[in-house]
Amino acid sequence: MEPLELHIIGCGSANPTQRHRPACQVLSTRGKLFMIDCGEGTQVRFAKQGLSMKRVGHIFISHAHGDHCLGLPGLICTMSLLGRTAQLHIHGPQELEAFLQSAIGLFCPNLEFEVLFHAVDTKKHQIIYEDKSIEVWSLPLYHRVPCCGYLFREKPSLPHIRRDMIDMYEIPVSQINNIKAGMDWTLPDGTVVPNENLVTPPTPSRSFAYCSDTTPLPSLVPMIKDVDLLFHEATFDQENEFRAKQTYHSTTLEAAEIAKEAHVGQLCIGHYSSRMRDEEKMLLEACSIFPNTILADEGKTVIITPTTR
Numbered sequence: 001m002e003p004l005e006l007h008i009i010g011c012g013s014a015n016p017t018q019r020h021r022p023a024c025q026v027l028s029t030r031g032k033l034f035m036i037d038c039g040e041g042t043q044v045r046f047a048k049q050g051l052s053m054k055r056v057g058h059i060f061i062s063h064a065h066g067d068h069c070l071g072l073p074g075l076i077c078t079m080s081l082l083g084r085t086a087q088l089h090i091h092g093p094q095e096l097e098a099f100l101q102s103a104i105g106l107f108c109p110n111l112e113f114e115v116l117f118h119a120v121d122t123k124k125h126q127i128i129y130e131d132k133s134i135e136v137w138s139l140p141l142y143h144r145v146p147c148c149g150y151l152f153r154e155k156p157s158l159p160h161i162r163r164d165m166i167d168m169y170e171i172p173v174s175q176i177n178n179i180k181a182g183m184d185w186t187l188p189d190g191t192v193v194p195n196e197n198l199v200t201p202p203t204p205s206r207s208f209a210y211c212s213d214t215t216p217l218p219s220l221v222p223m224i225k226d227v228d229l230l231f232h233e234a235t236f237d238q239e240n241e242f243r244a245k246q247t248y249h250s251t252t253l254e255a256a257e258i259a260k261e262a263h264v265g266q267l268c269i270g271h272y273s274s275r276m277r278d279e280e281k282m283l284l285e286a287c288s289i290f291p292n293t294i295l296a297d298e299g300k301t302v303i304i305t306p307t308t309r
Contacts, residue, residue, distance in 0.1 A: 004029045004154070004206045004304040006229065009045045011270035011296035013235055014067045016040075020272055021298055022067035023212060025231065026051060027152055030133055035059040036150060036210050042071035043078050049299060053079055054086075058129060060136065061092030062212050063122075063147035069096060073103040080111050087114045091128055091136075093146040094119040122148040125223050130155075139223055141214035143248045149211040151224060159199035169193060204306035209264075212271055215245070216254035221261045229304045230259055231296065234269035237282050243275075252282045256289035265307030270296025 005028040012020030022039020026046070033055040035042075046053065053075075061069050072090070079088065090100065097117045104115060120128055120138050123146075129136040132155070139149035158180040165171065169185055179185060185193040207227040211220065214233065224230060235249035244251045250258075252269060259267035267290050269282065276282060279295055286293040294302070 002030050004208070006208060006231075006268075006302040006304060007049055007051065008270070008296045008298060008300045008302070009042055009049065010037075010039050010298060011272065012039075012067070013271050013273050014065065015274040017274045021045060022071070023062075023271060024071065025210065026056075027208060029154075031055065032057060034136075034152065037062055037068040037212065038071040038075060039067045040070045040074075043075045045298065046075075053082060054084065056088070057086065058089045058091065058136075060150045060210075061090065061096055062141070062149060062210070063093055063143060063145050064095045064099065065145065065213065068213070069099070072100065073107050076104060076111070076115060077108040080108050080113070084113045087116055089116050089118060089129075091118045091120050093122050093148065095146060120148055122146040137223070139209065139211060139220060140217075141211060141220075142217055143213045143215070147213055149209065149214070149220075151207065151209045151227070153207045154205040156205050157202040159202045161199050165193075165198045171198075206304050206306055208304055211258075213248070214250060215248050216250045216258055218258075218261070220258060224258075224262045224264065226263055226265075226307070228265040228307045229268060229302060230262065230264040230266070231268045231270065232258055233271035234282060234286065235271050235273045235276075237276060237278075238285055240273070240275065243273075249273075252285040253289060256286040256293060259290040259293070265292070265305075266302075267293040268296050268302060269293060 007026040009024035010021035023037040024042045025036045027034040035056050128138050137151040141147040141149050184195050208229045209224040209227045210231045212233045232255040234252045234255040236244040236251050238251050238253045241251050255269050283295050
């Protein structure tokens with residue numbers, strides 16, 4: 001099974017600190033990198049973690065706040081300096097397009113590659129991208145500006161054909177994909193070997209949901225139900241619940257409640273306010289409701305595995 005990895009590039013919020021950097025995550029799968037948000041300084045931290053800009057084909061921006069998108073101009077300019085020629089696709093709220101066009105026109109007007117912007121309807125839960133192996137859904141969030149999260153789901157794979165059955169019945173290579181697709185096998189004497197005797201179950205698909213900058217939304221629960229890994233912002237601890245409500249953010253306990261209700265496999269919390277000095281306290285708060293919680297941290301890589309239920 002190909003690894004599915006989440007790289008934490010930045011997990012702070014709007015006010016810069018010595019400890020954390022603005023929001024950015026990268027999902028790595030099958031040789032492709034999907035970037036999620038792009039705060040200031042992303043390209044430096046990206047390189048520090050040994051990731052290749054050449055493998056980034058799609059960038060998903062949650063909303064037009066600086067700590068989530070101001071790294072885009074620098075990143076695009078650096079891609080140009082590195083000789084990129086492949087198209088770059090950027091997905092995000094419609095409000096982002098004018099900023100993007102202005103920044104490219106001012107800082108890197110002579111790009112050798114095309115930057116394609118895809119507006120995302122932040123009020124709808126729908127597929128916004130898919131390829132042979134993965135699909136990406138928008139997740140409506142509620143913040144001070146139009147905002148959405150993203151749900152990444154691997155497409156179901158085919159069953160595995162049993163090697164001993166191939167040998168026993170001398171099944172030719174040309175028929176293996178047909179059997180994986182559900183075909184029975186007929187022996188020379190007319191005996192039919194049922195498909196279920198020839199294959200083993202497929203590798204379980206994996207999923208990741210990214211929910212940043214939002215008040216806690218019960219409406220999210222059915223959309224992210226049973227995902228293997230959920231990143232849900234927890235900008236504040238419970239002591240600062242009033243401040244969270246003022247700024248349309250979530251607390252540790254609120255993020256954990258969403259994870260619990262959605263029966264996710266694992267919860268990762270982050271997007272820490274500069275007011276938060278004790279992240280271990282935040283972790284303990286979240287774990288009191290959802291024990292399988294981890295803290296986001298720059299440089300951390302989370303391997304996403306299918307949840308055993």
